[in-house]
Amino acid sequence: MPKLIPIPYLGRLYQVEYAMEAISHAGTVIGVLSKDGIVLAAERQATSNLLEQSLDNEKIYEMNDNVVAGVAGHAADANILINQSRAIAQRYLLKYNSPMPVEQLVRRLCDMKQGYTQYGGLRPFGVSFLCAGWDTTFGFQLYQSDPAGNYSSWKAACIGENFSNAQSILKQEYKDEEAEAGAVGAQMTMDDALKLTCQVLSKTIDTAKLSSKKLEFATITLKAGKPAIHVYTAAEIDEVLTKYESVIKPTDSQ
Amino acid sequence: MPKLIPIPYLGRLYQVEYAMEAISHAGTVIGVLSKDGIVLAAERQATSNLLEQSLDNEKIYEMNDNVVAGVAGHAADANILINQSRAIAQRYLLKYNSPMPVEQLVRRLCDMKQGYTQYGGLRPFGVSFLCAGWDTTFGFQLYQSDPAGNYSSWKAACIGENFSNAQSILKQEYKDEEAEAGAVGAQMTMDDALKLTCQVLSKTIDTAKLSSKKLEFATITLKAGKPAIHVYTAAEIDEVLTKYESVIKPTDSQ
Amino acid sequence: MPKLIPIPYLGRLYQVEYAMEAISHAGTVIGVLSKDGIVLAAERQATSNLLEQSLDNEKIYEMNDNVVAGVAGHAADANILINQSRAIAQRYLLKYNSPMPVEQLVRRLCDMKQGYTQYGGLRPFGVSFLCAGWDTTFGFQLYQSDPAGNYSSWKAACIGENFSNAQSILKQEYKDEEAEAGAVGAQMTMDDALKLTCQVLSKTIDTAKLSSKKLEFATITLKAGKPAIHVYTAAEIDEVLTKYESVIKPTDSQ
Amino acid sequence: MPKLIPIPYLGRLYQVEYAMEAISHAGTVIGVLSKDGIVLAAERQATSNLLEQSLDNEKIYEMNDNVVAGVAGHAADANILINQSRAIAQRYLLKYNSPMPVEQLVRRLCDMKQGYTQYGGLRPFGVSFLCAGWDTTFGFQLYQSDPAGNYSSWKAACIGENFSNAQSILKQEYKDEEAEAGAVGAQMTMDDALKLTCQVLSKTIDTAKLSSKKLEFATITLKAGKPAIHVYTAAEIDEVLTKYESVIKPTDSQ
Amino acid sequence: MPKLIPIPYLGRLYQVEYAMEAISHAGTVIGVLSKDGIVLAAERQATSNLLEQSLDNEKIYEMNDNVVAGVAGHAADANILINQSRAIAQRYLLKYNSPMPVEQLVRRLCDMKQGYTQYGGLRPFGVSFLCAGWDTTFGFQLYQSDPAGNYSSWKAACIGENFSNAQSILKQEYKDEEAEAGAVGAQMTMDDALKLTCQVLSKTIDTAKLSSKKLEFATITLKAGKPAIHVYTAAEIDEVLTKYESVIKPTDSQ
Amino acid sequence: MPKLIPIPYLGRLYQVEYAMEAISHAGTVIGVLSKDGIVLAAERQATSNLLEQSLDNEKIYEMNDNVVAGVAGHAADANILINQSRAIAQRYLLKYNSPMPVEQLVRRLCDMKQGYTQYGGLRPFGVSFLCAGWDTTFGFQLYQSDPAGNYSSWKAACIGENFSNAQSILKQEYKDEEAEAGAVGAQMTMDDALKLTCQVLSKTIDTAKLSSKKLEFATITLKAGKPAIHVYTAAEIDEVLTKYESVIKPTDSQ
Amino acid sequence: MPKLIPIPYLGRLYQVEYAMEAISHAGTVIGVLSKDGIVLAAERQATSNLLEQSLDNEKIYEMNDNVVAGVAGHAADANILINQSRAIAQRYLLKYNSPMPVEQLVRRLCDMKQGYTQYGGLRPFGVSFLCAGWDTTFGFQLYQSDPAGNYSSWKAACIGENFSNAQSILKQEYKDEEAEAGAVGAQMTMDDALKLTCQVLSKTIDTAKLSSKKLEFATITLKAGKPAIHVYTAAEIDEVLTKYESVIKPTDSQ
Helix, strand or coil, rough: CCCCCCCCCCCHHHHHHHHHHCCCCCCCCCEEEEEEEEEEEEEEECCCCCCCCCCCCCCCCECCCEEEEEECCCCHHHHHHHHHHHHHHHHHHHHCCCCCHHHHHHHHHHHHHHHHHHHHCCCCCCCCEEEEEEEECCEEEEEEECCCCCEEECCEEECCCHHHHHHHHHHCCCCCCHHHCCCCCCCCHHHHHHHHHHHHHHHHCCCCCCCCCEEEEEEEEECCCCEEEECCCCHHHHHHHHHHHHHHHHHCCC | CCCCCCCCCCHHHHHHHHHHHHHCCCEEEEEEECEEEEEEEEEECCCCEEEEECCCCCCECCCCCCCEEEEEEHHHHHHHHHHHHHHHHHHHHHHCCCCCCCCHHHHHHHHHHHHHHHHEEEHHHHHHHHEEEEECEEEEEEEEEECCCCEEEEEEEEECCHHHHHHHHHHHHHHCHHHHHHCCCCCHHHHHHHHHHHHHHHHHHCCCCCCCEEEEEEEEECCCCEEEEEEECHHHHHHHHCCCCHHHCCHHCC | CCCCCCHHHHCCCHHHHHHHHCCCCCCCCEEEEEEEEEEEECCCCCCCCCCCCCCCCCEEEEECEEEEEEEEEEEHHHHHCCCCCCCHHHHHHHHHHHCCCCHHHHHHHHHHHHHHHHHHCCCCCCCCEEEEEEEEECCEEEEEEEECCCCCEEEEEEEEHHHHHHHHHHHHHHCCCCHCCCCCCCCCCCCHHHHHHHHHHHHHHHCCCCCCCEEEEEEEECCCCCCEEEEEEHHHHHHHHHCHHHHHHHHHHH | CCCHHHHHHHHHHHHHHHHHHHHHCCCCEEEEEEECCEEEECCCCCCCCCCCCCCCCCEEEEECCCEEEEECCHHHHHHHHHHHHHHHHHHHHHHCCCCCCCHHHHHHHHHHHHHHHHEECHHHHHHHHEEEEEEEEEEEEEEECCCCCCEEECCEEEECCHHHHHHHHHHHHHCCCCCCCCCCCCCCCHHHHHHHHHHHHHHHCCCCCCCCCCCCEEEEEEEEEEEEEEECCCHHHHHHHHHHHHCCCHHCCC | CCCCCCCCCCCCHHHHHHHHHHHHCCEEEEEEEECCCCEEECCCCCCCEEECCCCCCCEEEECCCCCEEEEECCHHHHHHHHHHHHHHHHHHHHCCCCCHHHHHHHHHHHHHHHHHHECCCCCCCCCCEEEEEEECEEEEEEEEEEEEEEEEECCCEEEECCHHHHHHHHHHHCCCCCCCCCCCCCCCHHHHHHHHHHHHHHHHHCCCCCCEEEEEEEEEEEEEEEEEEECHHHHHHHHHHHHHHHHHHHHHHC | CCCCCCCCCCCHHHHHHHHHHHHCCCCCEEEEEECCEEEEECCCCCCCCCCEEEEEEEEEEECCEEEEEEEHHHHHHHHHHHEEEEEEEHHHHHHCCCCCCCHHHHHHHHHHHHHHECCCCCCCCEEEEEEEECCCCCEEEEECCCCCCCCEECCEEECCCCHHHHHHHHEEEEEECCCCCCCCCCCHHHHHHHHHHHHHHHHHHHCCCCCCCCEEEEEEEECCCCEEEEEEEEEHHHHHHCEEEEEEHHHHCC | CCCCCCCCCCCCCHHHHHHHHHHHHCCCCCEECCEEEEEEEEECCCCCCCCCCCCCCCEEEEEEEEEEEEEEHHHHHHEEEEEHHHHHHHHHHHHHHCCHHHHHHHHHHHHHHHHHHHHHCCCCCCCCEEEEEECCCEEEEEECCCCCEEEEEECCCEECCCCCHHHHHHHHHHHCCCCHCCCCCCCCCCHHHHHHHHHHHHCCCCCCCCCCCCCCEEEEEEEEEEEEEEEEHHHHHHHHHCCCHHHHHHHHHH
């Protein structure tokens, strides 16, 4: 994300910075782009035996058939924006009979956010998004947006608590052979991406042992030429964590 | 409920926290999910011989044929939201000729709440809800919502005065064999749920003797494949209290 | 009335508490439910030979054929609400060709009040009501509402100056054989109710001698199966006061 | 007028009290009800040879064929309310083909006033009225209204500067044989009323000699069964003052 | 003008007083009623050789065929009100095919002013008017209005700088034989009125020598039974000043 | 311009004075009326080799075929007003098939400005205009308007930085034989006007040497009975400056 | 850009200055006009290996077929204005079937900006633009606009961080043979312009080595008589940087 310039506006924009601050206490969300899909992973901050985990998707939402989003921040605000985004994507589908391009949806989402920073008598939406999507023009894309309505496109990104920590691990470990040449797409496989995600999670989440209780996972891949979103069950998450135990272990020694 | 992040917004969101504070002085409401229904119990703070108890449902309201809600907070605010929710549920029924799914109704209710936290010149609704409902897709569900418009799904939950106390008892005593595996549904029977509810009430309500004067009870179960809401009469409440006297007694020794 | 929780909202709700404070200086209004009707009595604070008493109903208004209300607080605010309530009740009659149920009318009245506590740029209505009514479903009912829009159902209630004093006398003296069992309806006769009202008035109104100058009386009873509202003339009030002189006398010795 | 309770609302209602204060510096208006009519008299504060007295009705206005009003306070505000009231009365006449009942008109006037005390961004109308009228139901009636929108019915009343002084003289001197019994109507004749008015004026207006320069007079009586409003010319006022010189004289010795 | 009561409203009405203060620094406008017409005279504060005097009517405007007005205060505000008044008068003419009565037009003008003192988010119009007009009912009339929307009818009046000074000279010198008896109309001729106007101007305008550079003059008289407004040219003004040199001279000795 | 009275309004009108202050730092604009046309000249404050001078009319705009305006103040505000004025003039032309009279256009422009000083939530337009125009009724006219919406008609006027300085030179040097008699029109020729303009510019603009880089020039004259506006190119400006070098020289010795 | 006068408005215009301040920390954007086209170059402040550079145009946007813009400031605000500008240009095309003239589009963009500085409850758009375009009337044009809505036409201009530095280099190095004569168009070729751009970038961007990672480039030229916009790929940028290495080198020795 472009460095947020400390803009000394009177009134409104302070609120954006407060919102940013609040998001920096929300559960971490990580997105990693690979050549055949995108991995989204999110940390749940609320964990209780009493929570009905199977129903309660606190952090990851489908926005459209080709877009899945991870959110950090104020859940009620996120609901409003997700509802709106879903409606926008559906209206596009109805009108053009083709799925809405990813950036276009992200842009509409961000324009809504921007409006709430500019008009009096409103507070900005206190929520950041990582949107993972696929369209025929640009393939897999990973966008990050902030409460001010700025967005940018990433190969691997992170929002929420410890995001700067996670970002620096991602920078070190992300493998992108063509990165220097500026070509589109990464050279990691989905397996690499899942492994990297687990590695980052294990170093940023403050817990003795990573488990499906504290995590949500989703992927978007291509199946038969169509984007397929998969939100992991608790069992699947534990399976992934077991598979990449090797990269998770080192946390203990940290 | 997810831990409320102390969001340092200027203006509006402080009001949400004030509303939360107010709710923490309202009469306790407890909800317990069992495999064949849900128990809701609420503490009445206003008790007077002169109150016409049979007419005065202070805490528990039917929202729809398949949803019953317990409220904590500002009663006049609750009335507005319940009226709206009822109308929403009825419009859904009229349009789709099938009862509104529980989460969808809760979400609409929460979106109304969220709006009042974001626009200037309004104060947030000062009320939390425990919504117990049933639909064909997810069976029995228990949702909790706060004044900010956040909601989450629970197996057993508590709002109002002493809610953290009640929450910790629920955690200890709630029996859920499959909880670890993350499966939907609890393994308690309705009898277990009623018993647990009485136990929690006896430890959280500050009174010499629990009686129908200070309590409201409601259940939602399935009768002939259809959800049936039952709001207990004073006599029925006293009957329940007598039945589970054993778990209530220990309060005295506390 | 449920204990008003000192809600620390910024701005609006303080106004509700100020309104409550103001009401506590307004003339007392007492309502007593009996098995065959309801008595309403109100204290006039403004007494002057020059006031045209026969025209000036300061405290008690008919709201509908089946509802009569006593008000405490800001008279001009009360006028607005009474006008609205009358119109609502008439529209109901026109639409359903049956009188509006009492609680439904009270609820509509309270929803209007609630709206004025939630939106900016408005002040809450500075008035409390005691509404005495009858409908076929619940028989005689006595509701009390406050400026915040809360209401509750009572067997005997009091608003205005000295209301806590009056409330405690009512608690002591009110005879309700079935109160413990929570059944609807009281066991007092209208005569008992009138007597109790006089007794309470004599102890709460700060005057040497109760007279029709300082009082308004109204009853709602059933006549030929229909609710009949009777607002007492000065002569009738004095007659009542004479009849129950025995219970009034003790005031002097207080 | 009912004692104005010092309501501690934040914001708006202070404005009402400020308006009341302002009215207490406006020229006195006195109204006296007799068995065959009502006398209105008003003090002009602005007296200058250069004022075109014959055109300049500063204090007394006809509101309808059956209602005449005296005003104390902000003249421009009064104009707005009088215009509105006239239109309301005319619309009523057009619709029902019978003159608008007096209290109904007063109530509409007061509802307008009340609205300006409740909504933000407005100031209350800074004006009190004494409305003298006649209708077939209640005969002659004298209403007083304040800036908050409260009104009450009087046998003799006074607004403006020295109003408490005037009010106490009225109380002493007003003859109303049936006052105790609470019957409608006073026992004074119009002559008695004019005399009493002069007496009160002479004691409340701070001037060496009462004259038509400082006064406005109007009466409403019945002529051939229809209400007749008469606004006195300067000559007629002086004639009245001469006629009742005897009760005016004592002022000097005060 | 009636003495402005120092009304202690919060907010808006201070603004009226500020506007009044501002008007007391504006160029003086004088109006004198005679039995066959009205003289208006105004002081120009801005005098420069470079001003295009023939086009620049700073102080006196025709409002309608039968009304001419002198203004003191904020010129841009005056333009708005004059435009509106002209449109109102023309609409009246169109509708009733007879010129609008003078007081009716003044009242409409004042109602516009009043509105700007009562609603939030507006400032009052910072302008006073002297309106000289003629209609068939009341003949020649001279009205004065202030920023609050109050107006009154005068035989001779003055607004702007030194208005109290001018007013007292007018009081002394104005000849009105029937003033005592309160009859309509003055006994001065137009010549008397012009002379009196010059006399007052010479004593209130702070200049070595009165000249057409600093003055505007207008008259309204009857010509062939119709009102005729005449705005004086510079030459005509100087002619008038020469004619009444005798009453102007004394200024020097003041 | 009439002396701006320091009006002590709360709120809005301070803003007008601030706008006036800002204008007094803007580049000077001078207008000189001659018997056969008007000269407008303006100082550019921004001078850079990199500015595309041929496209960048910073100070002088055509408003209509018969009106050209010079602006001092906030350029973005001026754009809005000029756009509006052009549209107004075109609508007039369309409706009446004759060019809009100059004062009428100026008045509409000023009414727009006035509105922004009276309504809350707006700031006044921070711009003054010198409008030079011609119409068949009044011939050549030069109007000046300020941010408050006041305007006046001048023979020679000046706005912006050093305006009082320029105004006093104009007063001294302006030749107007008939000025005393108040007749319309000046006796200068266009050549005189251009010369005078150069003279004033040389004494008010703070620069070593006047050049087309720092100046804009425009004239309005009659060609074949129709108004012709000519905006000077850089070459033409330099030509004029060379022609009147004699009156410019003295600046150096100042 | 014309020197921004420090306008002391209360409230709104401070916000414009804050916005200006914020822009002075945004990445530099440079525009250079040559005789056969315009070069735009922009500095990216956010550089990360993880950014998907090929999708993320942070600084340069096509506005229309004949206009390309570089932005400095708040990205979310820029998006709104670019969306609007694109729609405006398309509507023009649809209506007139010819591309919108460049200045007309810039003016519409600036009018939108101006509106946000004048109305309450809004904050100004925090973004400046360099718009490079071509139309048949004026050929190639380069406009700069600020948050207040001011714009001006330039041969070479710069916005963002270090803009005054860059501006002074541009002034020194820009070759414009006819500049003195004020003719339209510059005498540089596109090659000269690219070289100059590189030279300025190397002296204003604070980096060890200029690379495509930190830069965006775009040109607008004529191809077959039609405007052609070309946004450079990373490879093309590096190619340009290599080509003009000679003018870039000196930075090191600075």
